[in-house]
Amino acid sequence: MAKKQNIKKKVEAAKKPKIKKGLRVSSREKKIHEIKKKLIAQRKALLAEAIEALNELPGQTVFPDLGDQASAEIDRSFMLRLRGRERKLLKKIEDAIEKINQGTFGICDKCGEEINIKRLEARPVTNMCIECKTQQEEEERLTEA
């Protein structure tokens, strides 16, 4: 009787850590690895777009008349703004990649809890869990009103 229990305990002790470490952690890590690949591809595309936008800046455009100049200036300020937004997004993407490299990716900035993997897959650059984000948005709405 005592012998049987001992064997059972030994088997359980050998099995348990393997199951815990293996399945749960690696499926999240695997998904984060996929997210990293997507982020790198997104960064590459954004950089290509930004470079293209730079080359197309209408700085050297010759305006045939004043009427066209007005619309060209709208285009220019629009493009500058777009580049600013691209820059911001690029920064977020780079931060996310950096966090993945350091192993701190997917942790909520506000409460320190793990951010749901589905949320991370949908919005890899997010730095807050859905609860904190919702709370922040509600606070923002209140201060705006």
Ligand SMILES: [Zn+2]
């Ligand atoms: Zn949170």
